[in-house]
Amino acid sequence: xxxxxxxxxxxxxxxxxxxxxxxxxxxxxxxxxxxxxxxxxxxxxxxxxxxxxxxxxxxxxxxxxxxxxxxxxxxxxxxxxxxxxxxxxxxxxxxxxxxxxxxxxxxxxxxxxxxxxxxxxxxxxxxxxxxxxxxxxxxxxxxxxxxxxxxxxxxxxxxxxxxxxxxxxxxxxxxxxxxxxxxxxxxxxxxxxxxxxxxxxxxxxxxxxxxxxxxxxxxxxxxxxxxxxxxxxxxxxxxxxxxxxxxxxxxxxxxxxxxxxxxxxxxxxxxxxxxxxxxxxxxxxxxxxxxxxxxxxxxxxxxxxxxxxxxxxxxxxxxxxxxxxxxxxxxxxxxxxxxxxxxxxxxxxxxxxxxxxxxxxxxxxxxxxxxxxxxxxxxxxxxxxxxxxxxxxxxxxxxxxxxxxxxxxxxxxxxxxx
Amino acid sequence: xxxxxxxxxxxxxxxxxxxxxxxxxxxxxxxxxxxxxxxxxxxxxxxxxxxxxxxxxxxxxxxxxxxxxxx
Numbered sequence: 210x211x212x213x214x215x216x217x218x219x220x221x222x223x224x225x226x227x228x229x230x231x232x233x234x235x236x237x238x239x240x241x242x243x244x245x246x247x248x249x250x251x252x253x254x255x256x257x258x259x260x261x262x263x264x265x266x267x268x269x270x271x272x273x274x275x276x277x278x279x280x281x282x283x284x285x286x287x288x289x290x291x292x293x294x295x296x297x298x299x300x301x302x303x304x305x306x307x308x309x310x311x312x313x314x315x316x317x318x319x320x321x322x323x324x325x326x327x328x329x330x331x332x333x334x335x336x337x338x339x340x341x342x343x344x345x346x347x348x349x350x351x352x353x354x355x356x357x358x359x360x361x362x363x364x365x366x367x368x369x370x371x372x373x374x375x376x377x378x379x380x381x382x383x384x385x386x387x388x389x390x391x392x393x394x395x396x397x398x399x400x401x402x403x404x405x406x407x408x409x410x411x412x413x414x415x416x417x418x419x420x421x422x423x424x425x426x427x428x429x430x431x432x433x434x435x436x437x438x439x440x441x442x443x444x445x446x447x448x449x450x451x452x453x454x455x456x457x458x459x460x461x462x463x464x465x466x467x468x469x470x471x472x473x474x475x476x477x478x479x480x481x482x483x484x485x486x487x488x489x490x491x492x493x494x495x496x497x498x499x500x501x502x503x504x505x506x507x508x509x510x511x512x513x514x515x516x517x518x519x520x521x522x523x524x525x526x527x528x529x530x531x532x533x534x535x536x537x538x539x540x541x542x543x544x545x546x547x548x549x550x551x552x553x554x555x556x557x558x559x560x561x562x563x564x565x566x567x568x569x570x571x572x573x574x575x576x577x578x579x580x581x582x583x584x585x586x587x588x589x590x591x592x593x594x595x596x597x598x599x600x601x602x603x604x605x606x607x608x609x610x611x612x613x614x615x616x617x618x619x620x621x622x623x624x625x626x627x
Numbered sequence: 628x629x630x631x632x633x634x635x636x637x638x639x640x641x642x643x644x645x646x647x648x649x650x651x652x653x654x655x656x657x658x659x660x661x662x663x664x665x666x667x668x669x670x671x672x673x674x675x676x677x678x679x680x681x682x683x684x685x686x687x688x689x690x691x692x693x694x695x696x697x698x
Contacts, residue, residue, distance in 0.1 A: 348633070348634065348635075349633070349634045349635045349638065350634045350675055350676060350679050351679065352675075352678055352679045352681075353681070360685075360687065369683075376679065378680040378681070379679055379680065379681075380679060380680060380681025380682065380683075381681075381683055381684070382683075382684040382685075382686065382691075383683070383684065383685040383686065384686060384688060384691060385685065385686065385687050385688060386688050396688060399688055399692065400688055403688065403691050403692060403695060406695050407695070412695060416694075418681065419678065419681075490676070493676060494676070496638075497669060497672055497673060497676075500641045500642075500644075500645055500665070500669060501665075501669050503645045503648070503649060504641075504644060504645055504648055504661075504662060504665040504666070504669075507645070507648035507649045507651070508648060508658055508659075508661075508662045510651065511648065511651060511653060511655070511658040512655065512658070514651070515655055
């Protein structure tokens, strides 16, 4: 503890000690932004604008302050009123007094009445089937958005900035209304009526604009009472009456109001309303470009497929007669080969016949006869003499042997008797 | 959009056309028809995008109410 460590340097000053308590109290979540119920006593509003009172019940009490302008104070609050405050505990160091600093104060009966009216409205709308009715779809490309919201509000500048980011120059009509306070309900209802009017084609064409095709009704965050107009029946009815989609975008994510429940689309915040209804221009352009390129390339491919098929067919047609000739050539070659083969066998047959003939001819050749020991006798004129009567005594003859010739003279003839 | 197609319908049809062309196997006549239909739809979509552009009107409630009721 800091206190005990400080003991080493001597006693704490009372101011430091009180501040220590103050720090401790302010750091404890339990003592901050707490809803506390009690009865008002010693109610005193000072000329400075601050209001002091004591919040009490049978068990305890504590002094409380509402700083000037901190919250609206219901005029019905007076001595003895039952109230609920949202307050944080603080320690007023100068007096060492602990007190409640109030952020909101509501008379209990008023809250009760509003809650009761809301419950009844929800039941009524439920019984009418309003919550179950079919909701209208947003157009993919809004051509004219009507925004019903507070003029010059942070919510409006957020929406405008977001629209310019997503779709620069998107057509929109902003209908400025009060979004809180006594007159807000009436203004919101009138604003919605104007937006509905602008969605009628006749009115739109008179104004030389496309009809409004989306209505955004919304405002930024605030206290429940700031947002309460959006819980009231006239606003709900004005939303239900629209023939075009209405986006309700009131307060923060956690606020669920009747306007959210009856609208075609509930956006968590005004910025979310823009995200829901304004597409990203570049993304849409890219999508269209993608379609365009894919259609082009697929079509070109179809045509080039067809062209190459055509080419193939053409070359097949052109090749067709050539193929016939080739076939014929092959046929002829085959025939020629067969002819060749068969003629070769004929030739070889003939060859062997010739060889055989040669062999037998050889066998009877005179030379062979001479080789066997016979000799051949020819006269002077070369006639072969084979009979004795072809000879006469004194005649010259030529005798042929296997290895030479000789000349002889006939000296005697001796005819064989037959 | 002309011919009564909303932007959403046009985009749906464009997706069909792209898928059909990319699947292929169509006759040349049909391919050409799809291509032309796609081109017309793309043009319409583009016109649709352009028509979303306009001026920003920021009006006080009373002023715009007067403007509308005077017609």
